[in-house]
Amino acid sequence: MDPHERRRQILDRSAHLFASKGIAATTIREIADEVGVYSGALYHYFPSKEAIVTELIREYIDDLSGRCREITAQSQTPVDRIEALALLALSTSEDYRGATTIWQREGEYMRDRLVEADLAETADEVERAWRAAIADGVAEGTFRDDIDPDVFYQLIRDAVWQAPRWHRPTSERSNADLAREITRIFVDGFRPRAE
Numbered sequence: 011m012d013p014h015e016r017r018r019q020i021l022d023r024s025a026h027l028f029a030s031k032g033i034a035a036t037t038i039r040e041i042a043d044e045v046g047v048y049s050g051a052l053y054h055y056f057p058s059k060e061a062i063v064t065e066l067i068r069e070y071i072d073d074l075s076g077r078c079r080e081i082t083a084q085s086q087t088p089v090d091r092i093e094a095l096a097l098l099a100l101s102t103s104e105d106y107r108g109a110t111t112i113w114q115r116e117g118e119y120m121r122d123r124l125v126e127a128d129l130a131e132t133a134d135e136v137e138r139a140w141r142a143a144i145a146d147g148v149a150e151g152t153f154r155d156d157i158d159p160d161v162f163y164q165l166i167r168d169a170v171w172q173a174p175r176w177h178r179p180t181s182e183r184s185n186a187d188l189a190r191e192i193t194r195i196f197v198d199g200f201r202p203r204a205e
Contacts, residue, residue: 017055020045021069024062025108033063033116063112064127067120070109074102075135082139088147089197095140096170097189103174104185110174140167154202166196 011019023044027036038059042049056062081094103110113120124130140163147153153162169192179185 013055016045016047020052020055021062021066022108024059025066025106025112028063028066029108029111029115033059033112033119060123063120064123066106066109066112067123068127068129070102070106070113071124071129071133073105074098075132077102078136078139082142088143088150088152089193091143092140092147092166092197093189093193095136095143096166096192097186099136099167099170100173100177100179100185100189103171104179107174114171114175137163137167151202153197162196166192169196 020041024036024041027040027044031040036059038049038052041059041062042052045052056065077098078095081091081098084094086094121130124133141159144153144159144163148155148159153159170189173188173192177183177185177188179188
């Protein structure tokens, strides 16, 4: 097998094992067995289990932040930006199901890997994009100013972040449909009240 293909196979099988068993409970031997190689052969591709985790995070964060930059480079209303960011989160969760599941299960461990891999600043781009869209909406009067923007951000982020646990895109309800619904639910409650 081509070395790049083998590396990809190691990452994909590791993501599945980490997501189903947890990182600490997954051994190098189990990863090797899943890939069909001896344990020692894994070290030709990655120096440790943590290096595999770090690479999974790097792929996920690089793609997520790159797609986030594309959204923030567009001229959109705050509501449209929030919907685009919700769709981005849902789509990226679908594209990187293993990394997303690992992150949801082992958030503190993953955050530590981010810091060690010097990816924390890159990962924080997405949070800044959400917060900027919310702040812009408050500033222009699209959103209420009597609701703490941090509370709004935390609630909508958690709703979007947890959705992949129960939502699988189908022809009847795509990720775009769910992003639109989540945005409507949260944004309509954040709009100024008619007096």
